Every structure is written in structure tokens, then in C-alpha cells.
Amino acid sequence: MKITRLIALSVVLTCLSFAAWAQGKPAPKDAVLYFVWPQDGATIKGGFWCRFGLRNMGVTHAGDDFQNSGHHHLLIDVTEPLDPNEPISQDKSHLHFGAGQTEARIELPPGKHTLQLVLGDAKHYPFNPPLVSNKITIRVN
Amino acid sequence: METERAMGEIRDFKSNKGGKPAREASPRRLAAIIAGDISGYSRLMEIDEEGTHGRVKRIERSLIEPSIAEHHGRLVKTTGDGFIAIFDSPVEAVRCGIVIQQHMVGRNASLPRHHWIEYRIGVNLGDVIIEATDVYGDGVNIASRLEGLAEPGQVYISGAIYEQIKNKLVCGYELLGDRKVKNIADPIRVYRVLPDPAAFSRTRKRRENILIFLLSLTLLVIASGALWYVFWLPHGKPGHQASVPVSQEMPKVLPSPAPPAAKQAAPLPQPLPPAAPATPQTAPQPQPVPSVAPAVKQAAPQVQPVLPATPATPLAAAIREPEMKTMRGGSFTMGSDDDATEKPPHQVSIKPFAISQYPISVREWNECAAAKACAFVATGKDDAPITNVSWSDAKQFVAWLAGATRKAYRLPSEAEWEYAARGGTQTKYWWGDQFQPGMANCKNCTDIAAAEQPIKVGSFKPNPFGLYDMGGGVDQWVEDCWHKNYQGAPSDGSPWVEGSCASHVLRSGSWRNDARYARPANRDSYDTNVRYPTHGFRVALSL
Numbered sequence: 001m002k003i004t005r006l007i008a009l010s011v012v013l014t015c016l017s018f019a020a021w022a023q024g025k026p027a028p029k030d031a032v033l034y035f036v037w038p039q040d041g042a043t044i045k046g047g048f049w050c051r052f053g054l055r056n057m058g059v060t061h062a063g064d065d066f067q068n069s070g071h072h073h074l075l076i077d078v079t080e081p082l083d084p085n086e087p088i089s090q091d092k093s094h095l096h097f098g099a100g101q102t103e104a105r106i107e108l109p110p111g112k113h114t115l116q117l118v119l120g121d122a123k124h125y126p127f128n129p130p131l132v133s134n135k136i137t138i139r140v141n
Numbered sequence: 142m143e144t145e146r147a148m149g150e151i152r153d154f155k156s157n158k159g160g161k162p163a164r165e166a167s168p169r170r171l172a173a174i175i176a177g178d179i180s181g182y183s184r185l186m187e188i189d190e191e192g193t194h195g196r197v198k199r200i201e202r203s204l205i206e207p208s209i210a211e212h213h214g215r216l217v218k219t220t221g222d223g224f225i226a227i228f229d230s231p232v233e234a235v236r237c238g239i240v241i242q243q244h245m246v247g248r249n250a251s252l253p254r255h256h257w258i259e260y261r262i263g264v265n266l267g268d269v270i271i272e273a274t275d276v277y278g279d280g281v282n283i284a285s286r287l288e289g290l291a292e293p294g295q296v297y298i299s300g301a302i303y304e305q306i307k308n309k310l311v312c313g314y315e316l317l318g319d320r321k322v323k324n325i326a327d328p329i330r331v332y333r334v335l336p337d338p339a340a341f342s343r344t345r346k347r348r349e350n351i352l353i354f355l356l357s358l359t360l361l362v363i364a365s366g367a368l369w370y371v372f373w374l375p376h377g378k379p380g381h382q383a384s385v386p387v388s389q390e391m392p393k394v395l396p397s398p399a400p401p402a403a404k405q406a407a408p409l410p411q412p413l414p415p416a417a418p419a420t421p422q423t424a425p426q427p428q429p430v431p432s433v434a435p436a437v438k439q440a441a442p443q444v445q446p447v448l449p450a451t452p453a454t455p456l457a458a459a460i461r462e463p464e465m466k467t468m469r470g471g472s473f474t475m476g477s478d479d480d481a482t483e484k485p486p487h488q489v490s491i492k493p494f495a496i497s498q499y500p501i502s503v504r505e506w507n508e509c510a511a512a513k514a515c516a517f518v519a520t521g522k523d524d525a526p527i528t529n530v531s532w533s534d535a536k537q538f539v540a541w542l543a544g545a546t547r548k549a550y551r552l553p554s555e556a557e558w559e560y561a562a563r564g565g566t567q568t569k570y571w572w573g574d575q576f577q578p579g580m581a582n583c584k585n586c587t588d589i590a591a592a593e594q595p596i597k598v599g600s601f602k603p604n605p606f607g608l609y610d611m612g613g614g615v616d617q618w619v620e621d622c623w624h625k626n627y628q629g630a631p632s633d634g635s636p637w638v639e640g641s642c643a644s645h646v647l648r649s650g651s652w653r654n655d656a657r658y659a660r661p662a663n664r665d666s667y668d669t670n671v672r673y674p675t676h677g678f679r680v681a682l683s684l
Binding site: 058059060061062063066069086087089090091092096097098099100107109123124 | 243311336480481591616625643653654658665669670672673674
């Protein structure tokens with residue numbers, strides 16, 4: 001019984017170290033995250049395909065721990081700052097693309113909106129320093 | 142669009158019969174060709190001819206055609222059980238193949254194995270002759286041969302495609318070697334695409350396992366050395382206590398070292414005799430040595446939930462079933478006007494069913510993991526809700542639970558979940574229209590430290606149906622595919638599984654979402670096969 005307890009303990013410790021390792025991985029210095037579409041200031045009618053651009057890094061699935069790769073997150077009208085020590089939130093204004101999507105159909109109510117991309121690692125943490133796109137503003141008619 | 146334009150030009154050349162012959166000769170071009178077909182089509186047709194035909198047509202309409210269009214390809218033709226499409230870009234072609242295969246996994250997940258429709262897909266790059274309704278050339282033949290080689294559910298690509306995409310599409314590629322195929326002179330280099338995370342990380346996992354094992358071993362050696370040292374000094378009888386096998390020694394050992402601990406552990410011996418002495422629960426009990434008094438406290442709550450759930454049957458003793466609450470069913474208004482996804486509010490009738498009183502816990506999950514039926518062993522406290530599970534993970538758990546208990550355990554439908562969460566109320570929250578702090582585990586709703594999250598199941602008040610954590614705590618997967626609102630939703634309480642199942646519905650909101658997400662009408666979606674640290678589930682049982 002002691003042995004099982006100890007094994008459990010060591011497994012927990014191991015996993016903790018793995019978890020700590022997964023946070024704040026560095027991204028290549030020349031990596032760029034950007035919107036292919038829409039452009040900053042664009043005026044759009046109705047729904048649109050938002051296309052995500054990533055240079056000098058690869059897109060992979062959430063859960064896949066490869067060097068220099070991650071998956072996209074689209075932040076819509078988010079004002080609070082990104083917490084680098086927490087997984088990127090998951091809610092209606094933080095859309096996740098963990099299946100490796102590089103584009104998404106977005107439907108927003110009419111008005112002004114901001115969009116920003118954040119690249120997440122295998123465990124949905126931002127990179128260190130965070131790899132984010134410019135925050136763009138679009139108008140939906 | 143690019144493709145469309147190119148195709149248009151080509152067709153123009155052809156129709157322009159009076160044009161120069163030099164242009165006439167140019168419907169040849171380089172293209173990435175996808176060939177797909179359904180494995181075991183005739184077997185499926187034999188089981189259910191009309192059903193299969195209908196399903197295949199639906200898949201073509203709702204998945205294959207849109208996926209090809211989305212990736213800027215052109216569907217050249219469909220045969221009874223297959224299709225051929227061409228793309229300008231090899232990357233898009235392979236991506237399209239992966240998308241189709243991944244969607245099919247989701248669509249098959251809710252069906253029994255022998256009803257699965259599985260595509261085999263081959264992708265090749267080659268020079269082809271394009272006509273309006275067909276495409277010809279070696280390149281096409283090789284694509285179909287690759288498709289013939291592919292395992293069901295897999296995408297096989299040729300060396301030519303691999304060279305084009307290896308640095309652009311982050312996937313695993315497994316070289317299957319050079320294969321000689323029918324009627325093609327040179328052997329074809331074949332690669333298997335590994336988009337699926339499990340196949341991807343298998344080798345990496347093996348390495349991690351070895352690491353974990355080595356680390357455990359080291360810790361074990363150190364810890365047993367330390368324990369031996371501790372035991373040896375005060376008692377002088379080390380081996381004896383360490384090897385005490387069962388509970389009989391316990392009463393003797395217990396009272397002496399730690400009286401408060403003894404009080405907690407006192408009820409233990411009573412429930413024990415009926416339980417077989419070999420059950421795993423007995424393992425932690427001979428622990429009560431001086432240094433581990435706090436551990437005894439942990440052991441006590443561990444055993445408590447066993448009591449109600451261990452009736453005399455040996456089956457139930459083997460698997461601790463979740464505590465279930467029976468829902469009488471009836472009619473209720475599902476949805477709300479608070480968010481576009483929750484519209485329109487509509488009447489749904491629910492048949493009687495049972496739903497687990499709490500989200501599935503780490504302990505319950507790990508029994509499935511121990512039976513090798515769930516994908517991973519969860520860490521975290523035993524009575525914390527299981528988290529970081531994908532919809533597919535949750536389905537594995539219910540499949541295991543149903544198989545092991547021979548009861549119709551399943552995920553609840555979205556309608557059943559909302560019915561249960563409302564607890565007979567029609568208000569914004571089950572306790573009224575105003576949010577009240579301390580009623581649900583949501584962001585800025587409690588003063589629980591982030592590090593303690595997710596706290597154990599059942600820490601907040603139950604709703605009028607006696608269910609805990611229906612709102613806040615962990616997000617909970619339900620059976621339904623994601624639809625952006627309730628237009629066309631079923632009204633009989635059944636899960637809504639038509640359409641694209643790349644993402645499924647999440648209910649409840651989590652401790653990292655604000656109070657609005659804890660409303661019973663709130664709904665959200667997430668990729669079917671992706672894990673996220675706030676996602677869990679609860680189970681339902683058909684009555």
C-alpha cells in the first residue's frame with residue numbers, strides 16, 4: 001500500500017513537472033501571427049470567413065507538443081489583458097481552434113468589434129512572451 | 142475560387158472549337174487529386190440498403206462537397222461509394238482529406254461499430270487531363286491505388302505530395318515504403334498522414350512512460366529508504382508493520398499513534414467485513430503509522446461513498462456506479478432570449494431518465510482508466526470532478542460504464558441536461574432571476590483560490606431536483622452536435638446529432654466563466670476531439 005501511495009505520489013510529481021514545463025514555452029523570435037482577412041478597419045456585411053496567418057511556426061492540434069507549433073485562438077471584443085500563467089480562457093469571446101483550423105466562419109452582431117489572435121501551446125497556454133497578432137477593429141453592417 | 146476560374150478557362154478552351162489548336166491541347170495541367178471511397182460499402186448496403194444510401198448521400202452533401210469547396214477544390218465526380226476531387230494546392234488537398242476523416246470520426250462516434258461509414262482516402266500530385274465531368278491520367282490512377290492501399294479512416298499520400306507539404310502542414314507522416322501498384326510501372330512511395338493526436342504522440346508517450354517509470358523508481362527507492370529509517374528507529378520492528386496485509390491488525394495499530402485519526406478511521410472496520418478483503422480500497426488502510434496521520438483523514442472520505450453504492454451483487458462491488466437521480470420527465474421550455482445561441486425558446490418533452498447527481502469524479506474516471514478503457518489516468522484529488530476530457534474521451538467513459546454494468550449509461554442529451562438543470566423552474570437561474578453569490582462555482586462568484594480549483598463535486602447547494610453543480614464548476618459535455626441556435630432542433634428530448642459534428646455542445650459553464658455562463662440555458666461548443674482543462678461531464682441512464 002505504501003508502494004501504491006508512493007507511485008501515485010511520484011506520478012503526481014512527475015506530472016506536475018510536466019505541467020510546469022508546458023507553460024510559457026518560448027516561440028521563435030521571428031514568428032508572426034496576423035490576420036490574412038479581415039484587414040484592420042474593414043467594413044463587412046454579415047458573416048465572414050476569418051483567416052489566420054502564422055509565419056515561421058506551424059499549426060498543430062491542441063495536445064500535440066511539438067517544437068515551434070501551436071494552435072489558434074480568436075479573441076473577440078476582449079479588453080482584459082492576457083494572463084500568461086493561465087490557459088487561454090474558453091468562452092464566447094475566446095474562440096479555440098484546437099483541431100488545427102486556420103480559418104473560421106464568424107458571425108457578429110452589427111457594430112464595431114475588435115479581433116485579436118493568440119497562439120496557444122499544446123495545453124492552451126500562451127507562449128512566453130505571448131505570440132499575439134495586432135488587435136484589429138472591424139465594422140459589421 | 143481560383144480553381145473555379147482556372148476550370149472556367151479550361152472549359153472555354155474546349156468549347157472554343159474554332160480557336161487555335163495550340164490552346165486546344167492544354168486541358169492538361171498539374172493537380173492534386175483526392176480519391177476517396179467507403180470501406181465495406183457492400184457490407185453496409187447489405188445491412189441496411191436505404192439507410193446507408195441515405196447516409197452516404199447526406200455525408201456527400203453536408204461534408205464532402207462543402208469541405209472540398211472550402212479548400213478551394215473541385216469535386217469532379219462521385220461514384221456510388223466514392224468521389225474524386227482535384228485541387229490546385231497539395232496542402233489544401235491533404236487538409237481536405239484530414240477534415241473529412243476527422244468529421245467522420247465524430248459522425249460515427251454515436252453509432253455502433255458495424256454501422257460506421259469509414260472512408261479510405263488517397264492523395265496524389267500528377268499531370269491530368271481535365272474534362273467537365275471526369276479527369277484522366279496516371280495521376281488519377283495512382284490516387285485511386287493509394288486509396289485502395291489506405292486503411293479505413295486513413296489518408297495515404299504519395300511521395301510527390303509529401304515533398305510539397307512536409308514543411309507546410311504540421312502533421313505526422315509515416316513512411317510506408319515504396320509500393321508496387323497495379324498497372325503503374327514505377328513503385329510509388331507511400332506515406333500515411335497522422336493527424337490524430339493519439340497516433341502522433343504514441344512514440345512520445347512511450348518515452349514519457351519510461352521517464353515516469355524511472356522517476357517513480359528513484360522516488361520509491363528514496364522514500365522506502367526514508368520510511369525504513371523512520372520505522373527502524375522508534376519501533377525496531379520494521380518489516381512487521383509494513384507487511385501487515387489486512388484490516389485485522391488495524392484496531393491494534395490505530396489507537397496508539399494518533400487518537401484524532403483513530404476517531405476518523407473508527408467507522409472503517411464496520412463497512413469492511415462485507416467488502417471482500419481483496420478490494421483495492423483496503424490498500425490504503427494499513428497506513429496508520431505515525432508519520433501518515435493526515436493520510437488517514439484522506440482515506441476516510443474515500444471509503445464513505447462506497448457504502449451506499451455497494452449492494453450485495455458482486456458486479457456492483459467491482460465497479461462503483463455514479464449516484465443517479467431519477468428524473469420524472471415532462472414538458473418544459475428550453476432555451477431563452479438572453480443569447481442568440483439560446484433562441485428560440487421552444488417546448489420540449491422529456492421522457493423519464495436518470496442523471497448522475499454529480500459530475501463524474503477523478504476517482505470514477507480512474508476506474509475506467511484502470512480498466513484500460515479510458516485514455517489517460519487523471520491526477521488531482523479523487524473527489525474533484527474529472528477535467529481535461531474531450532467529448533470523445535467522455536464517450537469512451539460511458540461506453541465502458543455501460544459495458545461493465547450492462548446498463549444503458551450514456552451522455553445526457555442537451556435537452557435532458559437543461560431540463561435537469563432547471564429543476565422545474567423557468568427563471569434565469571434555478572433559484573430565481575437574480576444571481577446570488579455562493580450558489581454556483583463561477584468566476585468572481587466565490588472566494589475559492591484558483592489553485593484549489595476545481596473543488597470537489599457537490600460543494601454547492603443542489604437544485605430542486607437534488608442535482609449538484611448544474612451550472613458552474615466544470616463545463617459538461619452532452620451528446621448533441623453543436624448547432625448555433627435551436628432552429629430545427631428536435632422537440633422530443635433526443636440528442637440532435639445531424640449536421641457537422643466537428644464540435645459538440647458544452648453545458649454548465651466552468652469556474653473560469655462568469656455568472657452568465659452558470660445559467661441553465663447557457664450553451665457553448667468546443668472541438669470534439671480536443672481536451673481543455675475546464676471540461677468534464679456527467680452521465681445519464683435510460684430507464
